[in-house]
Amino acid sequence: MKKIINNPERVVEEMMEGIVAAYPQYVRKLENYNVLVRKNSPVEGKVALVSGGGSGHEPSHGGFVGEGMLDAAVAGAVFTSPTPDAIYEAVKNVASDKGALLIIKNYTGDVMNFDMAKEMAEMDGIRVESVIVNDDVAVENSTWTVGRRGIAGTVFVHKIAGAKAETGAELDEVKRVTEKVIANVRSMGMALTPCIVPAAGKPNFTLDENEMEIGMGIHGEPGTHRENLKTADEIVEHLMSKILGDINLEEKDDVAVMINGLGATPLMELFIANRKVDEILKTRGVRVYRTFVGEFMTSLEMAGFSISILKLDDELKELLDAKADTPALKVL
């Protein structure tokens, strides 16, 4: 295992210290919990957005804490759900008079622990609602999931929910818009290599030298199938056919595109993939309103990428364009 770390058992704690050292203008860490909150939280008059999950997906989710996105990000151990008490502490610290919305990726552990935290916060009299993101069209049910998995499309959910919350909208309004994003976003990915959880010390799956996995999850959960490596264009055509087969897109519809690197994929390859995604959409007469290319939800040093497509209406466009100022995503 070749990693730039000190102690495999302390990677999350040391990472949190490194994040706070890098971005004191954005975040502070709650004492005794691996929770990053907005520096000036709670923000009164604004619904607080709380998300999180296992570590190893950086910049998700701590990198999206800041103006126009999240109020708190809860970090579990690598690829492991955060505990209910950590989530509860996050909610308690950032919830305003307007309450809090929990944005949960659809993994059984996450759903269970965020739900328990929600109940604990409600017993304190805090208004809490939750939504579950399940954008991955690859497979129904998976190693750690009933239903579809939540992957990189979650970052669109954070962006738009965050912009809506920033307007001072009430909790039910923020939840309505957030659910609209979830209903309109679809993703699917592929991997060239596995990754190594530091505490495990060995790859979470294996692939032959010329093999790729289609539709795997961001923790290395099995995808739809394995096959020999194809060209970028062929890979994109397959992923896009699955995504577009699952969402009703018509001519002149507007979409946002995210090409998300999983950790070890050069930007060069992500742009080559985007070239084909753009061509497929334009051939159908679909308008690409905004494109995001980079690392948004990774799987440590896994090589591969995912495509997310978000169908936009005027409300979502305005919120997507609204200001965001976070370590990992800025919109001017």
Next chain:
Amino acid sequence: MKKIINNPERVVEEMMEGIVAAYPQYVRKLENYNVLVRKNSPVEGKVALVSGGGSGHEPSHGGFVGEGMLDAAVAGAVFTSPTPDAIYEAVKNVASDKGALLIIKNYTGDVMNFDMAKEMAEMDGIRVESVIVNDDVAVENSTWTVGRRGIAGTVFVHKIAGAKAETGAELDEVKRVTEKVIANVRSMGMALTPCIVPAAGKPNFTLDENEMEIGMGIHGEPGTHRENLKTADEIVEHLMSKILGDINLEEKDDVAVMINGLGATPLMELFIANRKVDEILKTRGVRVYRTFVGEFMTSLEMAGFSISILKLDDELKELLDAKADTPALKVL
């Protein structure tokens, strides 16, 4: 070779198409040249900044084209200097009445080709100046360099020169500030794995399973030595001792820090490295004014990272904080 590409001979062209498809609001491509220019260039009344080099270092340099940074980025083949005529076309297209400044990383081919382009532009009556970035403290002279190599510190040069140019300053003033940044920035890196140039199809060097290379260049040029993998803290201590041994930093001095991933390094590891960088600086009483963690100047899918330290005065702080709006770096 596991890569998400179509044709190894066409990776740069297809990447350029993917970049333009992603960021039409920022850049356009010159016809017949792998040159990205600001969408609204030339910007009258502003010194134009032109940089570039071999491809494979994305987001350098095309990702930094936009308001407050570069006016043009010239992309050569992978790890290969761009041709003089491509650089000349870039200068011709973006130079304003105030002229153009070329920002060159110190590689023999780059210096030669940018110099030839400068002469060609001057024959057209365009005012052109140039600066050479040589921030890598690892080695004097190298495979493709006389003197020190230019690496990730170049991004600080782009940022601050860009901010100065945006004020409408004259060419000699922009050059003066740019040279101040170059005099004040130092970098050094390390690698865990090599990378594969697509057209070559095999790694550019090899490392044993438990071996790392210290001080290698961003094209895989040899560094100072190889040794068994150490802890993140030990690696950072070594790199910082070389960097701090080469720049005069006193208590209460302000610095900007860049922790630059080379392509395949998880953000988690970059933050663990930053934790130690921050500790070393603070122990010396040096103030960390701003920190950048991410991928700024990569080497395809090389695993490893570099540290850059920029000593700041009031002028440099103000310019570092000035607005930048580019695909890969935004400062609000």
